[in-house]
Amino acid sequence: xxxxxxxxxxxxxxxxxxxxxxxxxxxxxxxxxxxxxxxxxxxxxxxxxxxxxxxxxxxxxxxxxxxxxxxxxxxxxxxxxxxxxxxxxxxxxxxxxxxxxxxxxxxxxxxxxxxxxxxxxxxxxxxxxxxxxxxxxxxxxxxxxxxxxxxxxxxxxxxxxxxxxxxxxxxxxxxxxxxxxxxxxxxxxxxxxxxxxxxxxxxxxxxxxxxxxxxxxxxxxxxxxxxxxxxxxxxxxxxxxxxxxxxxxxxxxxxxxxxxxxxxxxxxxxxxxxxxxxxxxxxxxxxxxxxxxxxxxxxxxxxxxxxxxxxxxxxxxxxxxxxxxxxxxxxxxxxxxxxxxxxxxxxxxxxxxxxxxxxxxxxxxxxxxxxxxxxxxxxxxxxxxxxxxxxxxxxxxxxxxxx
Numbered sequence: 001x002x003x004x005x006x007x008x009x010x011x012x013x014x015x016x017x018x019x020x021x022x023x024x025x026x027x028x029x030x031x032x033x034x035x036x037x038x039x040x041x042x043x044x045x046x047x048x049x050x051x052x053x054x055x056x057x058x059x060x061x062x063x064x065x066x067x068x069x070x071x072x073x074x075x076x077x078x079x080x081x082x083x084x085x086x087x088x089x090x091x092x093x094x095x096x097x098x099x100x101x102x103x104x105x106x107x108x109x110x111x112x113x114x115x116x117x118x119x120x121x122x123x124x125x126x127x128x129x130x131x132x133x134x135x136x137x138x139x140x141x142x143x144x145x146x147x148x149x150x151x152x153x154x155x156x157x158x159x160x161x162x163x164x165x166x167x168x169x170x171x172x173x174x175x176x177x178x179x180x181x182x183x184x185x186x187x188x189x190x191x192x193x194x195x196x197x198x199x200x201x202x203x204x205x206x207x208x209x210x211x212x213x214x215x216x217x218x219x220x221x222x223x224x225x226x227x228x229x230x231x232x233x234x235x236x237x238x239x240x241x242x243x244x245x246x247x248x249x250x251x252x253x254x255x256x257x258x259x260x261x262x263x264x265x266x267x268x269x270x271x272x273x274x275x276x277x278x279x280x281x282x283x284x285x286x287x288x289x290x291x292x293x294x295x296x297x298x299x300x301x302x303x304x305x306x307x308x309x310x311x312x313x314x315x316x317x318x319x320x321x322x323x324x325x326x327x328x329x330x331x332x333x334x335x336x337x338x339x340x341x342x343x344x345x346x347x348x349x350x351x352x353x354x355x356x357x358x359x360x361x362x363x364x365x366x367x368x369x370x371x372x373x374x375x376x377x378x379x380x381x382x383x384x385x386x387x388x389x390x391x392x393x394x395x396x397x398x399x400x401x402x403x
Contacts, residue, residue, distance in 0.1 A: 023227040030167020032238040034296045035220040036246030040173035041293035043253030044270025052264040056198040059255035065211030066247035071385040075365040080236040084225030087311030096368035105360040106312045112353035113301045115346045118331040123343035132287035148332045152325030181252035183277040218243045223304035355393040362386040
């Protein structure tokens with residue numbers, strides 16, 4: 001099964017792990033924060049982009065959505081207390097239900113995130129950055145390939161330094177998200193209205209489920225488990241903390257959205273809101289931050305793929321890093337054939353595979369938690385609510401007109 005410890009075992013000792021130097025704990029916490037959206041992406045793009053039809057109840061909807069996502073977090077947390085490895089979620093399924101369900105999950109997960117890599121690069125360069133930098137056009141094709149190459153070289157040659165920078169970007173996102181949210185609340189005249197139910201209850205519930213699914217990438221840091229000392233302790237603490245921070249940022253950025261309803265239908269709603277409240281410099285900062293938010297997710301997804309494959313297959317870590325990296329760069333070149341449509345054409349199959357892969361993880365959770373041969377009702381509740389969220393995501397994607 002490649003180099004290093006078995007996929008389902010924590011690797012606690014020694015100076016280096018199978019992927020090089022150990023990750024410092026603070027870097028891991030920063031990566032965990034960056035993986036939840038990231039925080040500025042949630043505040044400036046994804047939450048306001050999800051709620052144009054329910055902005056009058058945005059605070060309540062995001063609060064409920066965050067609480068709903070606590071169910072998958074409970075399952076991930078309980079898994080992470082016992083397992084920390086480069087297999088991440090794959091190792092969870094393997095420990096709970098065996099190799100073949102784990103391989104089903106892993107195959108779906110690989111398809112999902114590999115589709116997301118080139119499409120997100122195109123989205124950042126063709127949709128996000130031009131909002132603030134309309135003259136970027138001549139440089140986009142070069143950046144579409146140059147940025148993936150830089151990520152691959154950085155991860156292979158300067159992994160710890162690159163991940164430390166990524167962690168710092170995650171922390172900076174929290175600060176900028178707080179600034180934007182504070183200005184929204186002050187400029188909107190308060191938050192009270194955002195916590196009222198001003199849409200039909202069924203509609204609010206649907207929006208809350210959609211918001212909940214925005215936090216799904218919060219499991220990415222679990223694939224760095226073999227690169228930590230005291231791995232199970234750190235991963236199980238960082239997971240709820242980082243998702244809680246992301247949810248808090250999303251809530252702070254949502255409570256006053258009703259006052260900015262006319263700006264929510266744009267590609268980067270935070271651009272218009274920031275410009276109206278703090279001028280162009282703040283708007284540019286928000287757009288650049290949103291772009292970096294997406295690019296840090298791309299880097300973490302690439303890194304997670306290079307760690308998952310050696311857990312699934314007889315593959316050395318360096319082979320995975322170079323192989324996935326080469327495929328990432330090649331796919332970025334292919335995305336140039338239709339960059340304007342790449343994100344939207346690839347997003348649907350990517351999310352279908354992601355929700356289906358997570359459903360496997362969550363469905364086998366009660367089997368993992370079974371103690372002394374006894375099933376526990378609370379584990380079935382966690383699994384049922386979590387799987388229902390994933391099923392809702394699949395329904396919206398696969399049923400015409402459901403979204």
